[in-house]
Amino acid sequence: MKIPELLAPVGHMEALKAAVFAGADAVYLGGKEFNARMNADNFSREELIEAVKYCHIFEVNIYITINILLKDKEIKQVIDYIYFLYDIGVDALIIQDLGLFFLLNKIFKELPIHSSTQMFVHSLYGVKLLEELGFERIVLARELTANEVKYIVDHTNKEIKIFNHGAMCLCYSGQCLMSSMIGGRSGNRGCCAQPCRKTYELWSENNQIDKGHLLSPKDLNTLDRVSSLINTGAHSLKIEGRKKSAEYVYTVVSAYRKLIDASYIGDKVSLSARELLDVEQVFNRKFTSGYLFTEKLTQEELIIKDNPRKRGVLVGEVISIKGNMSCIKLTNHITLGDGLLVLGKNTEYGETLNELYDEYGKEIEHGSTGEKVIVSLRKSVHNGDKVYKTSDSTITSNLKELLNKEFPRIIPIKMNVSLRIGEVIKAQAQWKENRFEFSGTKIVEKAKNKPLEIKRIQDQFSKLGNTPFKLSEISVELDENAIVSISELNEVRRALIEKITDKIIKVDRPIIEVKNISQALEIKPIIKSVLKNKLVVNTSRIDLLPYIAGSNADEIIFGGDIEFDIILYAKAVEICKKHNKSIMLSFPSVTRNKYIENLLKYIKQIKCIEPNGVLIGNYEILSIFRKTGLRLESDYKFNAFNRFALLQLEELGFESAYLPLELNQNEINIIVKNRNIDIGLCVHGNTELMVTEYSLLKEPGKIGYLKDKLEFQFPVYTDFMNRTHIYNGKKLSLYDEIDKIENVSKYRIDITTEEVDEVLYTIEGYSDRLRANYKNYEGLTTKNSNITKGHYKRGVL
Secondary structure (H helix, E strand, C coil): CCCCEEEEECCCHHHHHHHHHHCCCEEEECECCCCCCCCCCCECHHHHHHHHHHHHHCCCEEEEEECCCCCHHHHHHHHHHHHHHHHHCCCEEEECCHHHHHHHHHHCCCCCEEECHHHCCCCHHHHHHHHHHCCCEEECCCCCCHHHHHHHHHCCCCEEEEEEEECCCCCCCCCCCHHHHHHCCCHHHCCCCCHHHCCEEEEECCEEEEEECCCCECEEECHHHHHHHHHCCCCEEEECCCCCCHHHHHHHHHHHHHHHHHHHHCCCCCCCHHHHHHHHHHCCCCEECCCCCCCCCCHHHHECCCCCCCCCEEEEEEEEEECCEEEEEECCCEECCCEEEEEECCEEEEEECCCEEECCCCECCEECCCCEEEEECCCCCCCCCEEEEEECHHHHHHHHHHHCCCCCCCEEEEEEEEECCCCEEEEEEEECCEEEEEEEEEECEECCCCCCCHHHHHHHHCCCCCCCEEEEEEEEEECCCEECCHHHHHHHHHHHHHHHHHHHHCCCCCCCCHHHHHHHHCCCCCCCCCCCCEEEEEECCCCCHHHHHCCCCCEEEECCCCCCCHHHHHHHHHHHHHCCCEEEECCCCCCCHHHHHHHHCCHHHHHHCCCCEEEECCHHHHHHHCCCCCCEEECHHHCCCCHHHHHHHHHCCCCEEECCCCCCHHHHHHHHHCCCCEEEEEEEECCEEEEECCCCCCCCCCEEEEECCCCCEEEEEECCCCCEEEECCCEEECHHHHHHCCCCCEEEEECCCCCHHHHHHHHHHHHHHHCCCCCCCHHHCCCCCCEECCCCCCCCC
16 A cells, blocks of 8 residues: 655645645645636745745655646746746646646656646546646546546556545536636636635526525545545545645644554554544534545535635634623633634624633633633624634644744764875765765864864764754764864865755756747747638537528537437437538536446447537547547637647647637637637637536436526526536627637537527527628627627636
């Protein structure tokens, strides 16, 4: 059994030191530039240099997150940043952007690359594709079970990382556009506003069936299943929380460190009640073990419906009030300096505990379980309100005391010192299997009076107080009557320690020449001739297909989030061919191992029915169709955010690509001007905001909608796998902009629940517009209040 790496999140230097003190094997963090937690403190370049030195001296790996989608205008800046990271010796980069991967492969071949969870890898087949591309480590979607993880680990040569603790996204990572479409803050750009934490009503068939924080997941916690996680064989267990406090990092890492080490040696060690309480204390929205041990989760298992904010630990209840003084019956201990949160039907506020009295009015510093205490609260509260401790002053003070120690651990070294008369001092050191030598500059002389003693030499070489090293063994070879200055002994010792330190800290890599960077950035695509402007209609509904095929649509995409049925797909191809229409087949957004293995049985039959190609939305589907000879087209979900991403798509075998929905007009134009493959745009339809394993409506095929506080409605659909798809309430329509978009090959209409008349009206409107026939289609313009231009005019942060 291999012990997994314990990977800790750090958002600032104090958290980094806390992680190392707690026993993390590696840390991941972001700089001030280009990472998916842009509202964390993050690290300046000077702090990154310090962080690398600090981590490496204690043999902790340091991974830097550049896990966002990158705009063309940012590429040169991000490459300059990576050149800096390469030079200071970071151990790996965590990335999402395909264009960045393309450039890293051309420039920084020696720098290990880890996939971000935003890359949406959720089966062995996706892992195999990234393995072929050259990723050193692949993180799996949080939705996979422990059995799926083990299966993947057993069938890949690459390292696998899974999440074991921290905040969860309801949507599959990398697929969420909710924050982006509602407020322009993109999760794919590190700026998520977390609208999933807001309150919603759920409606179906004109009935309100639920309300509350319906999309807000609990926090992942697997402390009671650490042995099971180790048994999956995953190489790295990742704790989420780069925006969290140093107290959170230290407490959570310490808990997992204790259990991982005990499990590895076979000890049946468990956390104490206080240790478990501390983990709950530092941050929780209530806990869940997530999908690791349960393939489908109920609302009770996954969702924190009442209030998604950090609440800490319940410590008591208000039982009486007099003025601003409240009497609390304690169910847990509190101490002056603790953070308190009071929650009730009409109460929600927090403050620091600055005054504390026993029930008789005597000032005290602590209150214990079962006692009645009196506290001074600035705002009015009510009898029955619950009191939570959101921060623990004892945890904070203990951590500060710990971090004030110079070093989290001592590094043992061995030394041998030789002083021979007539020669310079020669010293050797050993750290693990590494040997170091250094010779002094001054000749050892014969003493006239008092010669050096072995004890004095040992004492001088043992003076390592301001370093993390400690002599575990020292031998001295000393000629009789030999003498040299103490300053020379000290200089040799310092030089030897410097050599050891450099060896530990530095990463040996080839020097990157600036001209290689320039050449990569100046790669010019071969611009191919643009196909005739095609009007494409995307649908999963066979009932609509004869109408669409008989319309002015040039091409049809059929499939999507439906159960695979070769007879149904063959019928769709037959209908389209009958009307001389091109047809591309598509498959579900999420394709786990079972789906892929079933689909593999039908690859030959899919080729035999002769579709015009395949629309591909994830690495899993790409993996099985890449070498079939069928035309490959990437969906917008591949997030080709820049021209280098298109170059990577071409290397993967794609002949055309739909651009992401988060690009604005200028960004689209830059990519289109530098295209190497044909470009498509989604111009009309209900944009999918979220796809999640969690079933809001609990029944495949069921339709409803979510309603927020502003009365906006978001359609909800449950697919054949009982997954939930949430859509934007306003339809995307670029009808008014079509004539301003140049050099685009395909204009796509996405159909979901529309009736036949609306579908045909939409197709006719866009068909006329593409042919410069400007009739009046007000239903497709922004004069219709149910229409939006999405990000075409604004873009994302």
